[in-house]
Amino acid sequence: MSSNGMPLPQGSTAATFAKALDELRAIVGREHVVAEPERLASYNKIMLPVPDEQHAPSAAITPADVEQVQAIMKVLSRHKLPVYPISTGKNLGYGSAAPVRRGQIVMDLRRMNRILSVDADLCTALVEPGVTYQQLYDYLQENKLPLWFSCPAPSAIAGPLGNTVDRGVGYTPYGEHFLFSSGMEVVLADGQVLRTGMGSMPGSNTWQVFKWGYGPTLDGLFTQSNYGIVTKLGMWLMPAPPDFRPFCIQYPDESDITKIVEALRPLRIAMVIPNAVVIAHTLWEAPCTPVQRAQYHTGPGAISDEAVDRIRKDHRIGAWNVYAALYGTKETNDANWKIIEAVAAASGGRIVPAEETKGSKAVEYRFDLMKGKPNLGEFGLYNWRGGGGSMWFAPVSQAKGSETLKQMRMAKSILAKYGFDYVGEFIVGWRDMHHVIDLLYDRTDPAEMQKAYACYDELLHSFAKEGYGVYRASTAFAEKVAATYGPVKRDVERRLKRALDPQNLIAPGRCGIEL
Numbered sequence: 170m171s172s173n174g175m176p177l178p179q180g181s182t183a184a185t186f187a188k189a190l191d192e193l194r195a196i197v198g199r200e201h202v203v204a205e206p207e208r209l210a211s212y213n214k215i216m217l218p219v220p221d222e223q224h225a226p227s228a229a230i231t232p233a234d235v236e237q238v239q240a241i242m243k244v245l246s247r248h249k250l251p252v253y254p255i256s257t258g259k260n261l262g263y264g265s266a267a268p269v270r271r272g273q274i275v276m277d278l279r280r281m282n283r284i285l286s287v288d289a290d291l292c293t294a295l296v297e298p299g300v301t302y303q304q305l306y307d308y309l310q311e312n313k314l315p316l317w318f319s320c321p322a323p324s325a326i327a328g329p330l331g332n333t334v335d336r337g338v339g340y341t342p343y344g345e346h347f348l349f350s351s352g353m354e355v356v357l358a359d360g361q362v363l364r365t366g367m368g369s370m371p372g373s374n375t376w377q378v379f380k381w382g383y384g385p386t387l388d389g390l391f392t393q394s395n396y397g398i399v400t401k402l403g404m405w406l407m408p409a410p411p412d413f414r415p416f417c418i419q420y421p422d423e424s425d426i427t428k429i430v431e432a433l434r435p436l437r438i439a440m441v442i443p444n445a446v447v448i449a450h451t452l453w454e455a456p457c458t459p460v461q462r463a464q465y466h467t468g469p470g471a472i473s474d475e476a477v478d479r480i481r482k483d484h485r486i487g488a489w490n491v492y493a494a495l496y497g498t499k500e501t502n503d504a505n506w507k508i509i510e511a512v513a514a515a516s517g518g519r520i521v522p523a524e525e526t527k528g529s530k531a532v533e534y535r536f537d538l539m540k541g542k543p544n545l546g547e548f549g550l551y552n553w554r555g556g557g558g559s560m561w562f563a564p565v566s567q568a569k570g571s572e573t574l575k576q577m578r579m580a581k582s583i584l585a586k587y588g589f590d591y592v593g594e595f596i597v598g599w600r601d602m603h604h605v606i607d608l609l610y611d612r613t614d615p616a617e618m619q620k621a622y623a624c625y626d627e628l629l630h631s632f633a634k635e636g637y638g639v640y641r642a643s644t645a646f647a648e649k650v651a652a653t654y655g656p657v658k659r660d661v662e663r664r665l666k667r668a669l670d671p672q673n674l675i676a677p678g679r680c681g682i683e684l
């Protein structure tokens with residue numbers, strides 16, 4: 170413990186830590202080094218089923234520019250202190266702004282929040298870590314630029330750089346965010362600055378338009394890893410289409426999920442539907458509608474199928490609710506709309522008419538997300554159970570109907586064993602499918618916390634046994650998730666860590682990677 174009661178970084182003493190903090194203050198200014206417990210509280214607000222102390226930071230530092238990040242790394246190297254970089258710090262359900270390990274210093278990049286360039290002809294942007302999606306949206310609106318981007322559900326407060334380096338996803342045709350990025354600037358553990366792709370070429374103006382450069386493509390190394398601190402990100406913007414036609418198709422039975430995926434995958438792969446197809450279960454829609462859980466279920470245990478059925482009928486929610494959109498001209502969308510109508514009819518779906526979608530909170534936030542309009546509509550999920558506990562379980566599979574029911578039944582039965590509801594959605598990304606489950610629980614109840622931890626553990630290992638790996642994981646389960654991917658990959662990751670960060674300074678333990 171340091172003198173203020175906060176944990177010390179591993180291997181450090183109170184005296185060396187205090188000296189290091191003084192050196193850091195000299196770089197960024199006193200007010201930008203946070204070491205008081207009350208000011209550090211926001212960096213320790215987690216939703217995970219483990220005690221806060223497990224992810225308590227020792228301090229936080231907020232640099233203003235790349236040069237300060239470089240200078241900070243020199244100090245941390247001299248004192249062998251670990252740092253956990255965050256951008257907008259809204260990795261909610263995956264660890265929020267808290268470090269992966271107790272005692273790491275959070276490097277909060279929120280003050281580096283400049284939109285460095287937007288090229289309206291090439292439809293590209295270059296942003297710093299602290300830029301939020303809302304900020305970028307406002308910039309495009311204010312400058313009357315007819316450009317869209319893809320954002321995740323908590324977009325109003327989250328940002329493109331942090332989301333992309335954690336390989337997050339969104340809902341426009343550019344929804345695979347890392348795929349639609351072009352060029353990174355990275356401060357390495359030794360303080361050197363690397364620009365990936367064409368960014369390394371003196372005099373080049375192609376950093377944001379050609380991802381690959383020459384030789385190995387390095388960008389991926391800086392996603393879901395701890396090999397560097399990303400200080401700039403190039404991203405592609407999408408020209409606003411002349412005609413945007415979002416739609417919702419409802420299906421009445423849980424077992425319909427098989428045919429939904431079979432019906433829509435070909436349209437997604439052929440890009441008739443150019444964005445990810447979201448297939449949300451009743452219990453994802455209900456909290457965002459909003460429906461009160463207490464009106465349908467009280468007492469312990471998971472909500473019954475019978476109660477879920479009543480929610481469907483009372484609130485006109487489908488067992489599955491499909492969200493996607495057409496992007497094009499009126500003529501191309503008119504032609505493709507006929508295909509959507511035919512596929513919906515053949516697969517037993519009901520296209521929700523416009524007069525019903527208007528005013529529906531659950532539908533409207535989805536329609537906004539599909540045009541890259543930031544909002545916080547999905548936060549309705551947290552009113553379902555209350556208590557602030559949430560962790561995402563998101564296994565990946567082939568986008569085939571045969572993968573769905575099996576996965577849903579496995580998940581439902583494991584969740585119910587621990588008393589939790591199945592709040593899930595399938596997302597047909599392209600050829601892949603993410604099965605996203607929000608494990609919601611009451612964080613104020615220690616027994617429920619323990620159950621949530623055990624439940625996630627069982628989900629992870631039962632799915633891994635069937636060959637399903639998760640695409641992303643919380644800091645509490647980083648090590649266990651990494652272990653499901655086998656030893657050779659981990660050995661290579663460790664060797665890369667040794668080469669790029671031999672002192673183990675940057676986020677040791679993130680995604681299970683350390684020396």
Ligand SMILES: Cc1cc2nc3c(=O)[nH]c(=O)nc-3n(C[C@H](O)[C@H](O)[C@H](O)COP(=O)(O)OP(=O)(O)OC[C@H]3O[C@@H](n4cnc5c(N)ncnc54)[C@H](O)[C@@H]3O)c2cc1C
Nearest residue numbers: 256257258259260261321322327328331332337338398399
């Ligand atoms: C209701 C709800 C819905 C959600 N829906 C989605 C969704 O649709 N899609 C989705 O992708 N996510 C979703 N999330 C999860 C999460 O909130 C978002 O992904 C969010 O964008 C991540 O937070 P951020 O953008 O502030 O990134 P940060 O929290 O800043 O960064 C994420 C992680 O990346 C690493 N990192 C960040 N910056 C750097 C850097 N500069 N250098 C090196 N490493 C860095 C850190 O380990 C950090 O913890 C949802 C969360 C909630 C609560």
